Amino acid sequence: MALDSKVPKGPIKDKWTDYKNKINLVNPANKRHIDVIVVGTGLAGGSASATLAELGYNVKAFAYQDSPRRAHSIAAQGGINAAKNYQGDGDSTYRLFYDTVKGGDYRSREANVYRLAEVSANIIDQCVAQGVPFARDYGGLLDNRSFGGVLVSRTFYAKGQTGQQLLLGAYSAMNRQIARGKIEMFNRHEMLDVVIVDGKARGIIARNLITGEIERHSAHAVVIASGGYGNVYFLSTNAMGSNTTAAWKIHKKGAYFANPCYTQIHPTCIPRSGDYQSKLTLMSESLRNDGRIWVPKNMDDVLAIREGRKKPTDLSEEDRDYYLERRYPAFGNLVPRDVASRAAKERCDAGYGVNATGEAVYLDFASAIERYGKEQAKIQGIDNASKEKIIALGENIVEAKYGNLFQMYEKIVDENPYKTPMMIYPATHYTMGGVWVDYNLMTTVPGLYCIGEANFSDHGANRLGASALMQGLADGYFVLPYTIGDYLADDIRTGPISTETKEFEDAEKDVRDRVDFFINNNGTKSVDYFHKRLGKVMWDKVGMARNEKGLKEAMAEIKAIREEFWKEVKVPGNANEMNPELEKAGRVADFLELGELFAKDALIREESCGGHFREESVEESGEQKGEAKRNDKDFAFVAAWEYKGEPADAVLHKEELEFNDIELKQRSYK
């Protein structure tokens, strides 16, 4: 099948408006006869469910947690972007569009990104109307901060809990519709397959996670909003339950999977402390507004610190290497995430890591505390403030801005980050790749949509900070509710979709067989055993730096782990009860397939772009020596994979990317 992105014609700034004016609508009376299934109730699925229900559709929403409020969007800390230009610092729709395309290293679809920038301002208006308590300044207006990779302040935030507040906003909008009966909420339910009837997505098979019952649910369209697949690495900043199952199941039923190798390794996470580690904790990028990243300049100091003979605060300024400020004077500590992560790896690989594992760098707030302290002393009219006073004043400001993050750090690491620099190291955080969708957010299967982190659409090869929340809400509040109407307009006379058909029966049988297989396999090793092994291969060979040899090895190793998994996995308990190990087994089985496709995708992309760094593709000389080298001539395409059985046999379809409104340039943050 040829890929058709369905991008409307016309100038980029008019595309969305013109398109909305022309697409089919469903009249309000007919919407009552149309059912939509939404899998996932994070920012994307929650906002979509609420909006579709407000419009009059009957929505059935699914989540594996016990409440929509617990989706992993809740954990987003730093903020959400919008081109409001409230700060008057030159922001605009075009600039947000430009920054996002550039930040994504010119691997995203222009028209989608422009639309995202265009609706961004509406998101803030909508959330404020819902009562989301964004941070405000003393004049009562909304406050902003800035994030990596941009030169304006366009990030709206609610302390370090922006995702929580935005999700609670979407959740409240959902609750209003649940109360009216327009959304039927299926908590503690996991979608295990999609049902396709006459080529169209018409329902899902889900497992009730309390009773173990396998259920059939039908609808006129199905929306997948199941989040990202970062847990393919085992350790990531994702929630323990974050998974690729919904996305992978639809891939196996015909939806192409795009750019799996584009994964974001976030520079500021708390380093791992031991083998028992179950997840990694992010320290929001917003900290890079005020924190300075460094390692010691001299190896003697590195060793002294590791052995506990010296403390980081003992080192004078001359003995510190603020390597981001040194390498990237224009952006300094605010370079994009992929650049910051690789720079940390470079220093640690060179031996300068500051903890026992050698995988940690410092994030230091001393300068910011002093700067804020002096500013406060002036504001409060304190002349000749003592050093202690200045620090106390400065610490107050830092606490007001990042208090919950500092507390989180202290609880985990048992060190006071106001007094000694934080230790951080990169960790898997976000997946730019995902299910391929067209301009309507429809997958290659008619009637099957994919929104939020689960799709591939807007971030190219690297996502800028505070743009995922923006995308999730744009998709759910402002894009999908329009585009899905265009498709559903043909369904007004279809009537309810029966679940008593062969298609549902077959899909249900497949799901049952797999559940029964796990329960009866009686192997010798736990699910986690396999998940950890997969994670290690992914991190070592398909992580921050990749090469041909490693990727080929990774493909073979993942295949071998997968084969062993099917022979040896052990799932205790029964099928007809709450069984967390059974849930994990299904998810890891899918990760074991995705992982191999991921490595394959990384292998064919013989260039470095964004989060995908091929050691073979670096600048050999000039000012950019050693930096990632993109190859636009051969690789300016989206790699969309068609399922053919074994992941190694997946067939590549290319969506060539056209850049009409932005000139392709090598990224420079120098």
Next chain:
Amino acid sequence: MNLTLKIWRQKDASSKGQMVDYKVTDISEHMSFLEMMDVLNEQLINSGEEPVAFDHDCREGICGMCSMYINGEAHGPDRGVTTCQLHMRMFKDGDTITIEPFRAAAFPVIKDLVVDRTSFERIQQAGGYISVNTSGNTQDANALPISKHAADEAMDAATCIGCGACVATCKNSSAMLFVGAKVSQYALLPQGQVEAVDRVKNMVAQMDLEGFGNCTNTGACEIECPKGISLDNIARMNRELMKASVKG
């Protein structure tokens, strides 16, 4: 360190449960409490026993999924943390740790340490929202300035993660802190005023219907709340309720 764990095991909602003893060894002080539970479960799986079911997800103290009543305290002995953020450095070698589910009539046990908190959902559905449709032409966010003080206070109330520690801690199983936090968030903001009367009445009525107990002002909920939600929110809710009854 080596520990003895006394854990509540219950097959399902209709079965009777009981405390069962387990031993874990070589536990690092840097582990989180749930990582210690992972170690136990891996051990159980490998010896052919059923692992302990417990709720958890984000493991960074924000999703509100994890619960557990540890040594007689919701989320265990530390302050300002959820169970997933509790670290083993709070315990000593040789300790015996008692682990039970959150207990309340409105939170029936589903399995082992997993409880059903959908009563909280129904309270939110009764009025925990502002009725505004998504249209794309809502007024500009800065058209309505809100004092920083009110916005910050609303934010403090809104940080509630809905975990239910307040209920589990309260001797009356009262949900006043949870409901008070949501009512307060909207009461503090101009957007919330239009529906204020109905909201507080409906949410409180639903709370009573779910079988949560009364507040007798012991303040235990505030102490155990992992997010430090203040008792002021209960007072504010009571004022709102009073205003609502005057207004009819």
